[in-house]
Amino acid sequence: MKQRTIKERLEFEGVGIHSGERAKIILHPEGEDSGVAFFKEGVKIPAKVDYVVNTFHSTDLGKDGVVVKTVEHLLATLHLLGISNLTVEVIGGDEIPIMDGSGYYFYRKLKDKVVKQNADAEVLQIQEEVVVRRGDAYIEAKPCSCFEITYEGEFQTYFGRQKYTFKGNVRDIILARTFCFEHEIEFIRKNGLGKGGSLENTLVIGKEKIYNRGGLRYQDEPVRHKVFDLIGDLYLLGASVRGKFLSHKGGHSLNFQLVKALYKKAVLV
Ligand code: 3BW
Ligand code: ZN
Numbered sequence: 001m002k003q004r005t006i007k008e009r010l011e012f013e014g015v016g017i018h019s020g021e022r023a024k025i026i027l028h029p030e031g032e033d034s035g036v037a038f039f040k041e042g043v044k045i046p047a048k049v050d051y052v053v054n055t056f057h058s059t060d061l062g063k064d065g066v067v068v069k070t071v072e073h074l075l076a077t078l079h080l081l082g083i084s085n086l087t088v089e090v091i092g093g094d095e096i097p098i099m100d101g102s103g104y105y106f107y108r109k110l111k112d113k114v115v116k117q118n119a120d121a122e123v124l125q126i127q128e129e130v131v132v133r134r135g136d137a138y139i140e141a142k143p144c145s146c147f148e149i150t151y152e153g154e155f156q157t158y159f160g161r162q163k164y165t166f167k168g169n170v171r172d173i174i175l176a177r178t179f180c181f182e183h184e185i186e187f188i189r190k191n192g193l194g195k196g197g198s199l200e201n202t203l204v205i206g207k208e209k210i211y212n213r214g215g216l217r218y219q220d221e222p223v224r225h226k227v228f229d230l231i232g233d234l235y236l237l238g239a240s241v242r243g244k245f246l247s248h249k250g251g252h253s254l255n256f257q258l259v260k261a262l263y264k265k266a267v268l269v
Contacts, residue, residue, distance in 0.1 A: 001082060001120065001121045001123060001240070002116040002117055002118070002119070002120060002121060003032055003033070003084045003085055003116070003117040003118075003119045003120070003121045004081070004082050004083050004084055004085070004114050004115065004116055004117060004121070005029045005031075005083060005084070005085040005086055005115055005117060006027060006029050006083065006086060006110065006113040006114060006115065007029065007113045007114075007115050008029065008113065009027060009028050009029065010026070010027045010109055010110065010113060011024060011025065011026050011027070012024070012025050012027075012097055012099065012105065012106065012109070013025075013097060014098060014099050015097060015098060015196040015201075016069060016070060016093050016094075016095025016096070016098060016196050017058070017070060017095070017098035017101075017178065017194065017196045017197050017201060017202070018057070018058060018069055018070060018095060018193045018194060018196065018197075019069065019093055019094065019095045019195060019196060020195030020196035021092065021094070021095065021196070022092060022093060022097075023091065023092040023093030023095055023097055024090075024091045024092055025074075025088050025089065025090050025091070025096060025097065026088075026089040026091065027086055027087070027088055027089075027110075028086065028087045028088075028089060029085070029086065029115075030085040030086050030087055031085060031117075032085060032117050032118065032119040033085070033119060034085040034086075034087070035047070035048075035084065035085060036075070036078060036083070036084065036085070036086050036087075036088070036235070037086075037087050037088070038061060038068040038071065038087070038088045038089075038090060039087050039088065039089045040066050040068055040089070040090040040091075040094065041066050043064050043066040044063075044087070045061050045062065045063040045066065045068060046238070047071065047075060047235065047236060047238070048236055048237075048238045049236040049237065049238075049256070049259045049260055049263055051063055052256055053067060054069075055251075055252035055253040055255070055256045056191075056193075056252070056253070057188065057191075057193055057194075057252070058070040058071075058072065058193075058252065059071055059072045059075075059233055059236075059252050059255075059256070066094075067094050068090050068094060068096065069094055069095035069096070070096050070098065071096055071232070072229050072232035072233055072252070073096070073098070073099075073101075073102070073103050073106070073228070073229075073232060074088065074096050074103075074106055074232070075232040075233070075235040075236070076103055076228050076229065076232030076235065077103040077106040077107050077110060077174070077232075078110075078235060079232065079234065079235035079241075080103070080107070080170050080174070080231060081107070081110055081111065081114055082114075082121065082240060083110070083114060084121050084239070085117065095196075098178070098196060098197075098201045099201065100177060100201055101177035101178040101200075101201035101202050102174060102175050102176055102177045102178075102217075102225070102228070103173075103174045103228060104174050107170065107174050121239070121240060122238070122239035122240070123239060123240050123241070123242055123269050124237050124239045124240065124241045124242065124262070124266045124267075124269075125143070125145075125242045125243065125267055125269045126141050126142060126143045126144070126243030126244075126262065126265075126266055127143060127265060127266060127267045128143065128265060129141065129142050129143070130258070130261050130262055130265055132254060132257040132258045132261055133254075134254050134257070136248075136249065137247075137248060137249035137250055137251070137254055138247075138248050138249075138250070138254075139230075139245065139246065139247045139248070139250045139257075139258045140245065140246045141243050141244070141245050141262060142243060142244045142245075142246075143243060143244075144242065144243050144244040145242055146167075146168075146242065146243075146244060147168060147240075147241060147242055147243065148165065148166065148167055148168075148243075148244045148245065149165070149166045149227045149230055149231065149245040149246075149247070150163065150164070150165040150245065150246045150247070151163070151164055151223045151224075151226040151227045151250070152223075152247070152248045152249065153222060153223045153226060153249060154249060155181075155205070155222065156181070157181060157182075157183075157205060157207045158205050158206065158207065158208060158209065158210070159205065159220075159222060162220045162222065162223045163223065164220050164224050164226075164227060166224070166227045166231075172218075172224065173224045173225070173227055173228045173231075174228075175217045175218070176217065176218060176221050176224035176225035176227075176228055177201070177202060177203045177217065177221065177225060178201065178202050178203070178225055179202060179203035179204070179205055179221070179222045179225060180194070180197070180202055180203075180204060180205070181204075181205050181206075182204060182206040182207070185197075185204075199211060199212050199213070203216070203221060203222065203225075205222070226247065226250070226251075227247075229251075229252065229255065230245065230247055230250065230255050233252060233255035233256065233258075233259060234258075234259060236256075236259050237259055237262060237263060237266070241262075241266075242269070243266075
């Protein structure tokens with residue numbers, strides 16, 4: 001696989017789900033071997049595991065006191081498109097716009113702008129099984145020349161148990177929105193988060209119903225979104241990944257643990 005960037009700069013604008021602030025991001029093409037990075041207030045933050053500063057309800061990166069929040073959905077879209085060289089300039093707020101809560105807006109604008117470069121892309125291949133755990137949650141990564149991700153969720157309300165396996169078709173996950181449970185909202189807001197969260201960008205799940213008019217985009221939308229999140233967090237390895245993944249009730253912190261563990265063990269192909 002060749003390295004990829006974009007043909008020309010692209011802009012997105014919108015509210016941050018946690019900060020509630022409007023921000024603009026400008027995606028700039030970059031040359032071979034540049035990698036993906038964020039740029040804000042003169043500081044360049046590589047999209048790599050070493051720069052993770054928070055994994056509570058989002059994945060945030062930081063360096064030299066500058067923070068860029070909620071990078072996971074944009075990174076997932078870049079990972080799915082194999083875009084390896086690009087800088088994301090963040091203007092205004094300190095958070096990537098949530099758009100409609102899925103990767104759809106990013107994907108739609110980016111997909112026709114992708115260009116191949118000459119150098120071969122780095123691909124991270126899982127060489128031996130790695131498992132990370134926290135309480136009853138775990139994520140397994142196994143060797144495979146494929147890229148396959150299964151997510152198993154046990155949701156208290158409405159959805160119950162759900163399991164979904166992604167086998168590479170972007171359409172199966174790109175529309176899946178972020179979600180939260182009605183009973184979580186108070187706690188999230190008390191923590192100063194979710195200020196930009198609304199039915200416009202989040203699937204809000206009640207005990208017996210979905211609050212969003214229009215309902216679900218997939219019958220198992222939450223677990224598909226969880227797969228999407230993991231694809232984004234895995235891109236913090238700094239390269240596309242090959243392997244078979246199973247996440248049982250995982251989230252950003254466990255994803256982060258996995259990425260740290262893989263960083264040591266995986267081998268570049
Ligand atoms: C709630 C939950 C999250 C809101 C406040 C009020 C409303 C709507 C939203 C985000 C990992 C999947 C969900 N990360 C904001 C965020 C929020 C995510 C975390 C998760 O997609 O599990 O990428 O604020 S949790 Cl009405
Ligand atoms: Zn998400």
